Amino acid sequence: MAKTVISIGNDHIVTDIKERITEHLKEEGYEVIDNGTYDKLRTHYPIYGKKTAEKVVSGEAKLGVVLCGTGVGISSSADKVPGARVALVRDVAEAEYARKALNANVVAVGGHITGVDLIKAIVDKFLTTEYEETPEHEALIKKIDALEGPKPEQTGNEHFFDEFEKKWEEGYYHD
Known part of the structure; x- marks a missing residue:
């Protein structure tokens, strides 16, 4: 082996x-x-x-x-x-x-x-420890992976997170 x-x-x-x-x-x-x-x-x-x-x-x-x-x-x-x-x-x-x-x-x-x-x-x-593939874990990893790589639209954009902050305030995020 x-x-x-x-x-x-x-x-x-x-x-x-x-x-x-x-x-x-x-x-x-x-x-x-x-x-x-x-x-x-x-x-x-x-x-x-x-x-x-x-x-x-x-x-x-x-x-x-x-x-x-x-x-x-x-x-x-x-x-x-x-x-x-x-x-x-x-x-x-x-x-x-x-x-x-x-x-x-x-x-x-x-x-x-x-x-x-x-x-x-x-x-x-x-x-x-092995990874436990669950829908919740996969959804979390997908969010993390979405941050990888260059994101030119983020640089110098003070409003980049406005959409996400609004969703947070509305109770959209549950993780």
Whole structure:
């Protein structure tokens, strides 16, 4: 049976934590694509978030894990890859929800604000939870996906959300 492939990337601040998570994943039977960085020399973390997400979107890896100090920067860069569904999480329940309801394919965690054992638990839950396809989940994902890509009509348009705000005030949205 083929091993599930996981793509992982990090910034220089949490290289040691990434190495511990990688070792944990291998012990759990996963094959790991380590996109770097590999040392503590200051680097440009968006490179590693992008590489990690690209491996997932291309199908080289089933899921991805990105780590930086807070998780915020690297999650933002990974989420710029079309087709990446990145979830920045702080606990196991969020990791489960991200997979089950949002079909996230990359999990992001802050290595300086989350303990290693909790990161392992978060990653384990994320990797072992399956997406539950329901009409409600599909409708939510459709709304999220509609935001992807360039939207020139939004730039500089202070009235872009007027229609949606009106619908909100009228009680149209129920999610």
